[in-house]
Amino acid sequence: MRPNFLNRTLGLGGVMLVSLALSACGDDQQSSSQQGGGQQKPPVQAEVMDVKAHDVSLTKAYPAQVRSNREVTVMGRVDGVLEARHYREGSMVEKGDKLFTIEPAPYEATVEQNKADLQSAQAEAYRAQRDAERYARLYKQNSVSQQQRDQAQADLRTAQASVAQAKAALDSAQIDLGYTEVNAPVSGMISLSEVNVGNLVQAPEELATITPLDPIEVRFSLPADDAFALRRQRQQGDADVADVAVLTAPDTKSATHDAMQLKGRLDFLGSRVDESTSTVQAEAVFENADQVFLPGQFVRVSLPNVMRYDVYAVPAVAVTEGLKGPQVYVVNGEGKAEARFVSLGEVAGDWQIITEGLNPGDRVIVSGIGTVSAGDAIDAQAFTGKVPEPQNNAGENPSQEPDAQGGEGTQGAARDTKEATGQDGAN
Structure with a gap:
């Protein structure tokens, strides 16, 4: 009985093994068929x-700093007590506006004294002129010697020189008197006063600074390749396009507003390459009518038409x-x-x-x-x-x-x- 049972068991196992083998062959054929279909992938x-x-035109951007090349330091040019300040600190002033008054009284007195000295010198010159003319007539009549005539001529020239000296002294005194009124040499925004009213000003002494804000200048460095491209564009007569520049203040960008910008032009392109950085110095000028951008501010300058x-x-x-x-x-x-x-x-x-x-x-x-x-x-x-x-x-x-x-x-x-x-x- 046991051998028959074993034979039947082995027979069933053989059938299962054959079925599994046939199934595996079918899977291999299917997989091979799929792979063969992948090689026939359509275009x-x-x-x-x-x-x-x-x-190709590129937009190139460079870090830069705003400058004002026309900034002026207002100096006190005569000694004296600062009597008055005629402007509001931090305001805009126009060229020629009165800014300060330094006590004028001592300089007015000096002017008056020099006027009197000039009048005295002119009177002496008048007397010397009359003497010289008289001695010239007498010399022709052989009434005076040649030495007396020559002395009269010398006295006249000395008197005339004294008049010239008196005029120069008067002019100098009037210039000093004019310096007691300090006017704005340029238009721009004026700084805080460096000297308080009532203090003694000793020339030369800084009184304030005036910074023109329109236009402003921006200096930056650009790679030598970009400078070469710009020069090539200029030589080809494309300077109007090549020199376009855009100034951007990145810090002014917000969720609802783009960063503030100004449009200007490239004003200067350096003539040599910095050996340590391989860059060329450049400067652009921008109209700043709203006076939003200030000297010293860090910005970015873009050149939107740098050719390759x-x-x-x-x-x-x-x-x-x-x-x-x-x-x-x-x-x-x-x-x-x-x-x-x-x-x-x-x-x-x-x-x-x-x-x-x-x-x-x-x-x-x-x-x-x-x-x-x-x-x-x-x-x-x-x-x-x-x-x-x-x-x-x-x-x-x-x-x-x-x-x-x-x-x-x-x-x-x-x-x-x-x-x-x-x-x-x-x-």
Whole structure:
């Protein structure tokens, strides 16, 4: 009985093993069939652009500090007690406005004394003139000697010199008297008084400072490459565009208001490169009619039209981050996607400048990057994306359409790809 039971058990087990083996074979065939179907993946539709050189305009921003090159220190130029201050501290004053009065009485007395000295010298000169004329007539009549005539002429010249000295002394005294009234040499905002009324002023002594606020000047340093580009634009007669500058105060930005800005022009571009920083000194001038910006304030200066000539640029969304760094997909001669590692330059709006890795005529895939893999067959479509053609206004106008998705380099490209496909776009 036991052998028969064992035989039946072994028979049932053999049948089950054979069934499992057949099932496994079926699964392997199904898996192989699925894999074979993956190799027959249909071509991926994607927009493709041909690589060619463009002139691209960049917006470059630099840290800067506001200055007022016409700031003036008002000085007391004569000694005396400060009798009066004629302005409100911190107010705007106009050129020629009376600011201070230093006691004028001693200087008025000096003027009167010098006037009297001048009158005395003039009287002496009159007497000497009459004597010289008389001795000249007598000499012709042989009534006086030549020595007497010459002495009379010398006395006349001495008297005339005394008149000149008296006039000079009077002029000096009148100038000092004029300095007792201190007027504004320029228009601008005046500071606190450095000397209180009633104190003794001893020349030269600082009394106040006047700072013109319209226009204002901003000095900054820009890289040598940017300075070279600006000079090239100027030489090509494009200075009106190249010299446009925008001043921004970042600290003034709020939830409901953009940062305050002023528009001006590049007024100075240095003639040498700083060897330690490889930068060039520059200065821009801005109209500050509302007098909001003040000297010493830290700001940012933007030059919205710095050109890069004959560069390769692709939409930033076409750039992804591969295992070895930034890459783009190009369509090779077989019509398949091929990863091409590239070196990145600057960003111009929605465009990424490529410095190495692309050649003229390369066909770069610029859409659906998240669905493309190396080796995929590509159904190439004409490039009709919303990213604008790189032109002179690329730096000013990143997108022609309000809803255009523009990236800033590889990070922006990865973000846009992820939003569009739910994938990170990296290999």
